[in-house]
Amino acid sequence: MSLVKTVSFGIYKKFFIDKFYWVFWGNRDEVEYLKNLLSLLKRKIKIKYIYSSDEINKIDYRLCLGIIKSDGVNYKNYSIQKNTINRYWNTLNLEEWLEKEIKILPHDIYINGINEFKLTLNLSEKNSLFNKINVSVKRIFDIAFSVLLFVTIFPIFIIINFLVLINDGFPTIYKQIRVGKHGSLFNIYKIRTMIKKAEKNGAQWSTKNDKRVLFIGKYLRKMRLDEIPQLISVIQGKMSLIGPRPERPEIEEDLKLKIHFYNLKHLIKPGISGHAQVSYRYGASVSDSSIKLGYDLFYIKHQSLFLDFLIFFKTVKSVINMAGSESI
Known part of the structure; x- marks a missing residue:
């Protein structure tokens, strides 16, 4: 049974795990930030980057783990796809995703949205x-x-x-x-x-x-x-x-x-x-x-x-x- 489990997991990892990906919908500065951060980590995470609502139709919901959204992007023009997104994918903002998936508190993103006293109080x-x-x-x-x-x-x-x-x-x-x-x-x-x-x-x-x-x-x-x-x-x-x-x-x-x-x-x-x-x-x-x-x-x-x-x-x-x- 151990041999069967090992072989089965190896096949699953080779043909399926590496195919799953997250989708990040943000501005180009945030895309560069995220690409740079992920390139330095020991753990490898696959992400596809989109810049408009038109590109949502290209997402394969069977392989997509979820959508990461930026607070700096206006999403009003994706209302048609909104029900589809909520139906198939987990949606997180960038800060939530970094904390949940990467296990990092993105203090450099908080600079403009939170002061040191507020962050200190949050941690304390x-x-x-x-x-x-x-x-x-x-x-x-x-x-x-x-x-x-x-x-x-x-x-x-x-x-x-x-x-x-x-x-x-x-x-x-x-x-x-x-x-x-x-x-x-x-x-x-x-x-x-x-x-x-x-x-x-x-x-x-x-x-x-x-x-x-x-x-x-x-x-x-x-x-x-x-x-x-x-x-x-x-x-x-x-x-x-x-x-x-x-x-x-x-x-x-x-x-x-x-x-x-x-x-x-x-x-x-x-x-x-x-x-x-x-x-x-x-x-x-x-x-x-x-x-x-x-x-x-x-x-x-x-x-x-x-x-x-x-x-x-x-x-x-x-x-x-x-x-x-x-x-x-």
């Missing part, structure tokens, strides 16, 4: 529904799992430090200042994966195939083993296992000036792994940070223990596949 109210119980249970889980994990992998931790020592000498562990909950500063500890004077010219983004990364460091980053010492910050209560990744204050000052609502990621504790890390590729630019913020805001709005477990298992999958972080 949603969060407060489960706040007391959720935070307490999450804290217990953070401490218990961090201690268990650190004790379990301590022999590996010793071996890794020895390999770094052979590769580039002392120190094998370094600390950095990061920005935490409500903008407070704290130290995180990481196994050193770069040469000793990697930042002699100041803080900078890490890039793909960065020449400053040690030979052993490349593999530690892929498996995220360089982040083992951060369990100390979790036990101290400065971080959580799951949450937005904390950024360095030097880089964050620049991001706050260029990205709307960036401060909102500090409504909760930062995490070793998070929704942005498992959903989006490694980012080393302001544009990437803006997209990652959308994932962080989605997590803040919808955070729950169930979502934490999903992110945790995706993180484990990422470690096993050696598709880990290249973060600075």
Whole structure:
């Protein structure tokens, strides 16, 4: 039966899943925005773009998953097709679709329609529904799992430090200042994966195939083993296992000036792994940070223990596949 199910699903995926698509009816600027966003995601979603009501007749209702509509487009001239649309397709506006299907809160779309106070209130109210119980249970889980994990992998931790020592000498562990909950500063500890004077010219983004990364460091980053010492910050209560990744204050000052609502990621504790890390590729630019913020805001709005477990298992999958972080 398992073999039959596997073969059946393989056939279904090959001939049917890839044929289904969403339809987006919006203006050209929004089309470019959506195309650019989807091209950067790990998950591939098929979308057909239309620009007028005449093109609705070309949609195959058997393969169309739904219609995404823009608030910036006048739809008065599609009244004839309206009953057909409501009969066959799920219709969502762009913001609803991004949050429901991509699991991202499109903060950059909200810029003209909502201010920071209103968005903050929205996130805080949603969060407060489960706040007391959720935070307490999450804290217990953070401490218990961090201690268990650190004790379990301590022999590996010793071996890794020895390999770094052979590769580039002392120190094998370094600390950095990061920005935490409500903008407070704290130290995180990481196994050193770069040469000793990697930042002699100041803080900078890490890039793909960065020449400053040690030979052993490349593999530690892929498996995220360089982040083992951060369990100390979790036990101290400065971080959580799951949450937005904390950024360095030097880089964050620049991001706050260029990205709307960036401060909102500090409504909760930062995490070793998070929704942005498992959903989006490694980012080393302001544009990437803006997209990652959308994932962080989605997590803040919808955070729950169930979502934490999903992110945790995706993180484990990422470690096993050696598709880990290249973060600075």
